[in-house]
Structure formats: C-alpha cells, structure tokens
Amino acid sequence: MDNIWEFFEDLDEMVYVSDVQTYELVFMNRHLRNALGYTSHSDYVGQPCYAVLQGRSSPCDFCTNQNLEVGKFLSWTHKNPVLGKRFLVKDGSFFHNGRQYRMEIAIDVDADVVCRTPYYYARSETILNECLQQIFSSATPEGSIHNMLSYLGTTFSCDRAYIFEQQDEFVVKNTYEWCAENVSPQKAVLQSVPLSAIDWWMPPFERNEVIVIDQLEEIRAKHPEAYAILKPQDITSLAAGPIKVDGQVIGFLGVDNPNEQMMSLVTPLLNVIGYFTTSLLKRRDLLRRLHELSYYDQMTGALNRNALVERYGTLNAQSIGVLNCDITGLKRINDAQGHEAGDRLICRCYNLIRDTLRDCMIFRSGGDEFTVVYSNCPEDVFHDHVSALQNQLRNHQLSLSVGYVWSDQQPLMLEKLVSQAGQAMYQNKRAYYDKNHALPGAKHRDQLSDLPTPAFRSDGPFQDFLNIAYCDTEALFQSIAQDNASSYFYFGDMQRDIFYISDNMRDDFGFQDNVVPGLLKLWAKRISTPEFQDLFWQDISGMLREKRTLHDLSYRVRDIHGNNQWIRCYGMLKWDQEKTTPLFFSGRVTHQDVSFVIDPISNLPREHTAYRHLAEQTTNGEKSLVIGFSLNGITEVNSTKGRSYGDRLLKKVADSLMENLSWKMYFYRLEGMRCMAIVHPIVFQSETKESLVEQLRSIIRDCYESMGISIQNTCSFGLMEYPCHDFTPEDLVDNLISLIRVARQEVKDQYVEYSAQSIQQIKQMSNMALALCQDVTHGMQHFRIVIQPVVAAGDGTAIGGEVLLRWTFEGRDVSPGIFIPILEKENMIHLAGRWVFEQAACTCARLHAYDPSFYLTFNVSLLQLSDSGFLPFMREVLEKYQLAGSSLVAELTESCLDEQPKKLEEFVAECQKMGLYIALDDFGSGYSSLRMLLQYPSSIIKLDKSLVQEVTESDEKMNFIRSIVYACHQFGKAVCMEGVEDADQNSIILDTGCDMIQGYYYYRPMEVHDVYQLVSENQQRIE
Helix, strand or coil: CHHHHHHHHCCCCEEEEEECCCCEEEEECHHHHHHHCCCCHHHCCCCEHHHHHHCCCCCCCCCCHHHCCECCCEEEEEEECCCCEEEEEEEEEEEECCEEEEEEEEEECCCHHHHHCCHHHHCHHHHHHHHHHHHCCCCCHHHHHHHHHHHHHHHCCCCEEEEEEECCCCEEEEEEEEECCCCCCCHHHCCCEEHHHHHHHHHHHHCCCCEEECCHHHHCCCCHHHHHHHHHHCCCCEEEEEEEECCEEEEEEEEECCCHHHHHHHHHHHHHHHHHHHHHHHHHHHHHHHHHHHHECCCCCCEEHHHHHHCCCECCCCCEEEEEEEECCHHHHHHHHCHHHHHHHHHHHHHHHHHHCCCCEEEEEECCEEEEEEECCCHHHHHHHHHHHHHHHHHCCCCEEEEEEEECCCCCEHHHHHHHHHHHHHHHHHHHHHCCCCCCCCCCHHHHCCCCCCCCCCCCHHHHHHHHCCCCHHHHHHHHHCCCCCEEEEEEECCCCEEEECHHHHHHCCCCCCEEECHHHHHHHCECCHHHHHHHHHHHHHHHHHCCCEEEEEEEEECCCCCEEEEEEEEEEEECCCCCCEEEEEEEEEECCCCCCECCCCCCEEHHHHHHHHHHHHHCCCCEEEEEEEECCHHHHHHHHCHHHHHHHHHHHHHHHHHHHCCCEEEEECCCCEEEEEECHHHHHHCCHHHHHHHHHHHHHHHHHHCCCCCCCCEEEEEEEECCCCCCHHHHHHHHHHHHHHHHHCCCCCCEECCHHHHHHHHHHHHHHHHHHHHHHCCCCCEEEEEEEEEECCCCCEEEEEEEEEEEECCEEECHHHHHHHHHHCCCHHHHHHHHHHHHHHHHHHHCCCCCCCEEEEEECHHHHCCCCHHHHHHHHHHHCCCCHHHEEEEECHHHHHHCHHHHHHHHHHHHHHCCEEEEEEECCCCCHHHHHHHCCCCEEEECHHHHHHHCCCHHHHHHHHHHHHHHHHCCCEEEEECCCCHHHHHHHHCCCCCEEECCCCCCCEEHHHHHHHHHHHHHHHC
16 A cells, blocks of 8 residues: 555644554554654554554544545644644545555644645645545546546646546557646547657656656657657646556556646656546446447447337437348348358448447347437438449448438437338338239239139049148248258249248248348349340240240359359149139259359359369379469459459359360369369479469469459469368368468468468468457457658658558568458458558657658558548547648559549649548559559659669660650659669669659668657758
8 A cells, every 4th residue: 555655754844544443543644654653554554543642641632533524634633742742634535455444644733844844735635635535526437537537637737637548559549638728629639649759757656666758858769659648748847657457557547748847747747647547447437338339239339229228219300311231131140150150241241330330329229130329310311321332332242131211300309310211121121022023914903802712623632632731831841941942942922912821931042021012123233244134034935935844944143242153943834724814833842053064154064073084083093283363453353343354254264264275284163263273193293383383373463454443462372282081072172272372472482282270370360350359349459550761862861651551460570461361251341441541640740740741641442432430530530639631642553543633633632632642552563654644633653673683784775764754754743753762873863863662672661669769860960
C-alpha cells in the first residue's frame, strides 16, 4: 500500500491511516513520524493508534470511527497530549481489499508554516478531499471518471485531463478526456498510440514515479516520436502518473499544460488518484463484460436481438430506415460443409454489411438474419445505401435476401418497422409467385381453383398398395431425399401449376419454400445460358404437344452462389385418361460432373478421367510426374471484365497447352481455375521438373498477355510423383490442390513439391487464414505500417515516404504477397485499406511537427475502387486529423487505370476535391503508359524498377529513360525512380533528370518510430 500514501508523504500537514476495526496503524507521513521520533515505518506499523498518538492504553473516548462515512470528512479541533499542540483535524474513511480504514489529516494551527505556505498548499487536503468526493459522486464508473477529470482539469487550470489504457504490448489508447473551454478534443486521434513513443515513461511508472515535462521542446531531439505526437496537441508541459493493477502498469492518468505554480502539487496527487482510478476501471470492465454478453453477438461482434428489443418502442427521431437481410442456404451449408463453414459465411456477410453501410446500427436478429437501423437518414440517402449493399452482394456473390422500409410518419415504432422490413424481404422473394406461370397446354390456375381432384384408377401394384395400406407421402418423399447431395427431387400439380421440392433443392437454388408455384418457369431462369433455356422449353413444349410422358435432358444450371454446374433432369408426366390434360409431373435432378467426360469451357477431360489414367499407370508399373497448376488473378478478371472474359482466358490457355504440349502431357480440368498435367513417363525420364514447369508457365503467360491481362504471377504450380505412398488417385488430387494453394503464396519459388515441409505449410496456411480474419475483426490486431522514405534527387534528403502494410503471425512478419490475397478472398481488403489510410493520415499529421512539407503515399487497389464507403471515409479522416489533403498521395497502378476506368475517374475527381495528389505507380510495366500520361491527372509518375535495371545496360536505354522523364516534365508531372539499390544505379539515375528516388540504396522500409527519428535529424541539420 506504500504507493497509495506517497501523496501525503511530504505534506506539511500530519497524516496517519489506521484500521477501523483493530485500530492498528498502517501509515504515518514523514512530518508525523519526525514529530513522534520514528525513523521508519516498521517502528510503528501494527501498533494501536491510541497508544502511539494519544499515549493511551485503550481506544479514545472521542474517537470518531463510528461516525465516518466513505467520501466525507469530519472537521474538528483537538489538542494532542503527546505533542502538546492544537490541530485542525480532518477525518475520513475508505475501503481497501475488503477492510475499512480511517485517514486523519492534522494541521498545526499554531505553526508559522501555515501562514507562510502558499494558498494551494494550505488547501492540499481540501483538494484531495474534493477529488475523492468526485470519484465517489456517481453511480457509474464512467461518471466518476469524468467528474474526477473535470475536477483535476479545473482545479489545476489544465487544457486537458485524460486517461490512457494499454490495449496490448504495442499500443495505448486514450479512453477518457476532459477539455477546457476552447480547447480541441484529442481523444479521437489518440486511439492507437504506439507504446514505443513513450517507452521511456515505463521505467519511472514501474517505480511509481510521475513523468513531468516542463517544456516540450526539451524532448524534441531526444524523443522525436513522442514529440511528434504531443506537438500537434498544442502541449507545452504535462504530468502523467501510472495506473497499475497487481503491480503491472496498465495505463496512465495525465494533465496537459497545468498552471506552472501548481505543478509540484499535481505530481504527488496523480499517484494517489491513480490508485482509485484502478478500482474504477475494474468496475467498468466488469459492467462492460456483462453488457457485452447481454447485448452483443459473440461471433460477429454485431449487436444481438436483445439489443434490438431494448430499442423497441417509440423512437425520438425524424425518420427511421430499416433493412432486413436474410442469408439464403445457411442450413444447407451447415449440413454439407459443417457449422464452421456456416459461421464463416455469417461473418463474411456481416463484414460486407458493416463495410458497406455507414452511420447505422447492425443487429444479428436471428441465426441467419441481420437487421440494420438508420436514424434521421434522408429517404434518398437511405435508398442509396440499400442499392450499394445490393450491388456489393452481387459483386461478392453472396446470397442475401434484402427487405427494407423507410418512414417519417410519427409516431415511429421500431418493432413495427422491423416487422414491415421482414415482410418486405419475404415478399421480394415471393413476388413472382403471384404471377401466372401457366405453360402451353395448361389452363390458368385461377380458373381451375374449383376443379375436383382428378381420380386415379389402379394402374399397377403401387396403386393397389395405396388402396389397401396406410402411406405417409411426405415421409416417403423425405426418406428418399434426405442426405442426398447428388440428387434433387420434385413433383407437382400441372393444372394448378404448384410444385413441391426437396429441402436440398430449395436451399441450393435459392427457393423460399418447399412449395413453389410456377416451378418450371422459375427453374428455367436458373438455367445458365439462353441456348440451354431454349432447349429446356423445347423439350417441355414437345412433351405437351406430343403427349409424351418422359423428360430426360442435360444442361447447366446456376446455383444460389452463382456456380454453374452440369445436371441431368429426369421427369415423368402423368396425363388424364384421354391424354388431353397434363395432371402430375415428378422427377429428379442429378449432378453430372462425375459422369461428364469433357469440361464444356476448356474442352479438357474432367478429373475423374484422370483417376482412371493414374490407376492404369499404377497397374502397368509406370511412374510419372503430376503437375497441378492454377490460373491466377481470375477473380479480378471476372469482376472487371465479366465471367465470359475469364472463360475465354481458360479456353485459350487450354487450347494453347494442347497445341504445344499434348505429346508430352495429358491435361485435365480440376475444380475452379485449376488444371492438372500428367507427364508421359518417357518424358519424365528425359526432362527436368524445372524445364517442364517453365514450358507450362511460358505458354500461360503468353495467353495472359495476348488478352491484355497484366498480372505479375500468372500461374502457380504444385508437383507430385505418382505412385506416392499409399495414395489413391483421389488422394493425389486433394494433395495437389493443397500444394497449389501453398504455391500461390510462395511466389518466390518456381513450384512447390510434395514433402513433409509442404504439408506443414498447408496446415500453417489454414491457421494463418483463420488468425488473419480474427485480427482484422478485432481492430487490425498484429497489423502495422512501415514507411519507405522517398528522397530528393538533388541532395538525398527524405522528403516523403510510401506507406506499406505489414502483418505479424506467430511472432514473424508474413509477406504481403501471402496475406493480401487472403484479405481479398475473405472480403476484408476494404477494412484493411481504410485502416492503412487512417494510419497514413495520422502519421503524416504527426511528422508535420518536424517537417510540414513531408508527404506520404498510400496504395489503392482494384478492389478498393469498388468500396463505395472509401471516399466518405477519407474525407472524415482528413477532418479528424485536421490534415490537408495535399499531404497525401494516392498511388494507382496501371491495372486500376485500364480495368475500372469509370470508378477510377470518380475516385480521382473526388481526390482532387479533397486536395489529394495522384501518383501513377509501376509506370512502364504495362502497355499503355504513355496514354495514361494524358488521360489521367496524375501529379507524380513512379517509374517501375525494371526500368532501373534496363537503364544500366546501354546508352540507348539510358536515352529512352531520359525521354520518358522529359515527357513527364513537359506534362507537368514529377518523376520518382523506384528500385535504386546500389551506387552504380544511383549515379546513372541521377543523370536522367528525375526528381525523386526510392530504393534500398537510400532506405529500406522503416518502422514508424525510426521515420520520426530520421525526420527529426534532418530538421536538426537544417537548423
């Protein structure tokens, strides 16, 4: 408890603390110890207060213990018989670790020091008394904290009083603040302060000491990162004391710019208040945890149904907009792929809703439902949000049914609006059920509502059985359809045009219910191409026209996730006795991928054909090499150019491989954009693995280039020899697909071969993907930015830098080439992109404490251009940090310029309105760079590092680079040369006339605190 009493240790008043129940002394300050002749605490601790202080053998008759109340002080006068002096006495009480203690402050009213002490010393016990009263004045911990900070700030004439709490081993966060009038709040910009900036505070905090900075300029050179953070807050002085739990520092309590004459009183007080702050924070955390368990969904972090119901009733708002979003097919995914896959789908849908919709509350109102509530949102803006969400759902191929309602009719009842939005969602799914879907040869179902049920005569043993035995038709149907992943079942009344379908057909193809009016017409809409739709209707019409009873047709259909799959549809049509009226149609739909020999897009055999090939090879005792490979970047191709373009690429690659290598290898189509090549045994014996892989890579790269697709790593390879261990052909393909996944991450390797190490990599990648998603959803944990400085070509001084994202997994940095694709696949790249932008803005604002002209660049990807909320977020961040847009530069690659021109134009125009500059990155790596100089208003051209390598090869290439620099200058654009790595390159590059240089020769990517140090040193040299 020693640290609790440090505030009282050096006071001119006499202070002691004793146990109310036992009267044992636990503390006396130095003034009282000296007066009584005690040299150490051990001389009196544990002795009765009445014996030590009053010279008595039993408790005092005038003891005030029974009258003490927590948070209140009793004032009285008393002449102490041991010291022989009159004292003004203040008694108070408090609890610690379950025990009640008495604290007494005694002022020698006859002492000369009372007259000589300045006013603020004379009322020191009053300040403490009033501060403690503020701590205990509120029923809630937050209320007490705000009252305490307000009292500290007002009493000591501070600009700010605040609390910071440690979030993890790297970051502290400003959780509470009080600001004086006309002082700008800083809490919002101090949510992720790197602990490295104030690591020099920690040793004093561990010793229960208070940090005091009398003049901020004193730390400018020694502690540049701390200075850069504090300077923008207009801080000239501060004091901060530790907040500790069980001896560990968990944060600090501080004040900015206190009255200079009161600083000596502030510092000891912070230690005492820090102790009481700890108990308040513990109470707060307990209440928050209880609230979180009650009102937040533990899986997604969204508000839960309890939180929604809490808000039911009349709302105090001008308008309310409500969206109801239902995840279609979740049950089917849980049944087929397990609940972990279903949980990932739920989180993915929530992340998309959260990233797309802003300024709203999102509730997980059911297992597969989310409810979104907007308050005081104009109707047109609300509908824009709905449209943005629907567009994003289509772009990311997520199947959510959306219903929505907006109202400004008072009174606004939330539960009523939620119900209406839910009804709208179901009505949207059933709207087409209300239309007439009658087929040729069938009467309008409304006209036949009164028709009697057709009578059937006994046609055979099954009908005879039904005539004599009980039969539960639904149970019969379910027993056939249950747990059947390869077949779907249907039957229906042709006259009423109403059908019943199996559960898996309902879930896999997005039907709302098992009972489906107009099934045939709705099913036709799910057929993949117009040609197959025509074929379907021709067969159905032919059945009705020719009075046929059998339907048997193969075609491709689109499931709820947008996947196209081959199916075979069998059906039997029942007619009336005269064969004039179709009565009953039933049948099944089966997957055909396992029986189709040829993939219809690539014209390559399917993988099951490869199984037979490998089995025959094993029987013949032959050993061969199997090469699995994937075509990369197809997601971006599909999203920017359409799926048909991706299919064309696949077909072109397949045709080129067959034309050039079919005599060496047998090619097969696997799932997705993966293929497999079985190398002929004779070729395997005569050619190296490296040579075979390179032949494949070269052909695929040429196909990409011929279709105008610029991707650095066009394909990834996994290799296995077969036979291998006791693997079946199916085992081999499964492992091959996993190796391809590893190869997509290990871009530096030509291929990944099956080994114990590669299997370990597969397991690690699965763990990595899970950890990455968790880190993003938990506030970008384990992420950080680094900065690679850009220097002026004239003198090599750092004038700016490029912001780069880094992620740590299991204590090691993971390559961006590994985690960025995972972020894109899991629909988290938008969240990461926004975080990077805010980090860039925050860091740049702080660097301006040293150099107001220093700028930072940030990269913008293709997928970020589709983030409708990115531009509004950028505006908010610039306002938040009071940063001019001209301090930041958005770097765009040529792929952005070519593949999303409309979205790019909007982005560039809005950036210009905010004052941001645009840089064209990797200039010279594509095919249309010169056109880009004219078409888009970029301010900086960053020449690709490949040009640096070429410029050193010959005078002709040197002149070519000079001409590019000259052209850029003529268009008014600055030029930055990337990738300069050694002195020879630097010497030649300086002769090109470029304006800026970026590369390892000058600086590698640096941690942010090192950049602060660099900019600080640069300014010192200038000054």
